[in-house]
Amino acid sequence: MPTKSIGEVFLKGFWKENPIFRQLLGMCPTLAVTNAMINGLAMGLATAFVLIFSSLVVSSIKKLIPSQVRIATYIVIIATFVTIADRFLAAFFPPISKNLGPYVPLIVVNCIILGRQEAFSSKNTVGRSLIDAFGMSLGFILGLLILSAIREILGFGTFFGFQVMGQWFKPWIIMILPPGAFITLGILLALALQIERKTKARR
Amino acid sequence: MIAVLTSVGLLSGGFLSTVGLLTKERIALNKQKEIEEAILAVVPGTESSQKLYEEKDLSIYGGKDEDGNLLGFAIHASGVGFQDKITLMFGTNASLTRITNLTILDQKETPGLGAKITNRESFLKYWENKDCSQPLSLRKPPAISPEDLSSSEVNTITGATISSESVLNTVNLSLERLKRLKTEGKFAIEERNAN
Numbered sequence: 324m325p326t327k328s329i330g331e332v333f334l335k336g337f338w339k340e341n342p343i344f345r346q347l348l349g350m351c352p353t354l355a356v357t358n359a360m361i362n363g364l365a366m367g368l369a370t371a372f373v374l375i376f377s378s379l380v381v382s383s384i385k386k387l388i389p390s391q392v393r394i395a396t397y398i399v400i401i402a403t404f405v406t407i408a409d410r411f412l413a414a415f416f417p418p419i420s421k422n423l424g425p426y427v428p429l430i431v432v433n434c435i436i437l438g439r440q441e442a443f444s445s446k447n448t449v450g451r452s453l454i455d456a457f458g459m460s461l462g463f464i465l466g467l468l469i470l471s472a473i474r475e476i477l478g479f480g481t482f483f484g485f486q487v488m489g490q491w492f493k494p495w496i497i498m499i500l501p502p503g504a505f506i507t508l509g510i511l512l513a514l515a516l517q518i519e520r521k522t523k524a525r526r
Numbered sequence: 527m528i529a530v531l532t533s534v535g536l537l538s539g540g541f542l543s544t545v546g547l548l549t550k551e552r553i554a555l556n557k558q559k560e561i562e563e564a565i566l567a568v569v570p571g572t573e574s575s576q577k578l579y580e581e582k583d584l585s586i587y588g589g590k591d592e593d594g595n596l597l598g599f600a601i602h603a604s605g606v607g608f609q610d611k612i613t614l615m616f617g618t619n620a621s622l623t624r625i626t627n628l629t630i631l632d633q634k635e636t637p638g639l640g641a642k643i644t645n646r647e648s649f650l651k652y653w654e655n656k657d658c659s660q661p662l663s664l665r666k667p668p669a670i671s672p673e674d675l676s677s678s679e680v681n682t683i684t685g686a687t688i689s690s691e692s693v694l695n696t697v698n699l700s701l702e703r704l705k706r707l708k709t710e711g712k713f714a715i716e717e718r719n720a721n
Binding site: 358387388389391392395396399400402403406407410411413414415417421478494496499500 | 527530531534535538541542545546549552553556560632636637638639
């Protein structure tokens with residue numbers, strides 16, 4: 324693997340390898356919880372917590388993990404942090420925990436997290452793994468926020484719960500339902516691809 | 527190989543049981559607080575409440591004023607909705623002839639349509655102070671103002687008949703069950719209050 328600079332490792336999560344728009348990983352929470360920005364943010368932060376701590380643990384004990392059972396070990400480590408996040412939300416933010424429902428425990432099977440352990444943390448130093456995890460988490464949060472902002476503004480007429488659309492605005496109920504998630508994600512993916520193509524052509 | 531997996535599992539298990547212990551109390555407290563607030567909303571004037579009866583999808587609480595007189599019952603029940611279970615709480619007077627109020631605690635109905643069952647203006651206000659000596663019925667198409675409804679009728683939400691019916695059925699079924707339990711004398715506390 325050619326060594327990348329720290330900056331590159333950090334920044335690739337935002338665009339070049341953005342989990343949502345470029346890698347298409349973690350689609351289940353992306354589609355399910357982005358009907359309101361507060362839910363998108365909470366999901367993003369919970370995932371970031373799990374990703375950062377799992378990367379920290381996996382990269383620090385990578386030499387001890389036999390390759391035959393590495394996936395099982397990663398899952399145990401990931402599940403530990405997911406359970407902590409789940410209990411924490413239920414104890415301190417009960418309304419958010421209720422809104423996110425089963426999607427917090429489902430972070431265990433979020434491919435971004437397992438993917439980063441397998442592709443990065445198991446081969447890199449603790450420091451680089453942490454930077455990678457931070458970059459990926461921020462990229463994921465950014466993606467969730469963009470998606471949930473579009474859906475919340477069109478579906479409820481609000482931005483983070485504040486009314487931004489005037490009285491004339493009739494909320495598009497479809498945007499907060501599952502079809503709205505697919506339509507928005509599809510349009511955003513097409514846009515991301517188009518931008519990527521344009522920048523490549525210019526180079 | 528086995529040693530590594532076992533020790534990772536043991537460490538994680540130990541760590542999680544600590545986290546579980548630390549948060550258990552708070553989570554239970556949150557749940558209890560939610561229920562207490564709902565009881566206060568459906569049985570106005572409640573100073574203290576006590577769980578009188580519990581079975582699957584149905585819990586009955588007694589709401590009492592500061593002197594310990596029974597003001598009414600708060601019924602915590604769940605029933606099948608359009609998408610998922612609807613969990614609600616409604617209050618009755620002590621003689622079980624009137625529904626004082628209704629509130630929805632948990633639902634996953636269609637946003638903008640069935641989810642209006644949580645809205646006071648479009649749905650819940652029609653449930654305030656209803657005669658429940660007979661099973662309640664739905665008014666469809668909905669009446670414009672609460673005065674147009676008979677004392678045992680509640681409004682349907684336009685476009686969400688199934689959600690409205692689910693709430694109605696859950697209330698009617700749990701009322702029927704409550705009345706039967708009451709005649710069978712299943713509430714230990716009530717006897718003491720009557721004296």
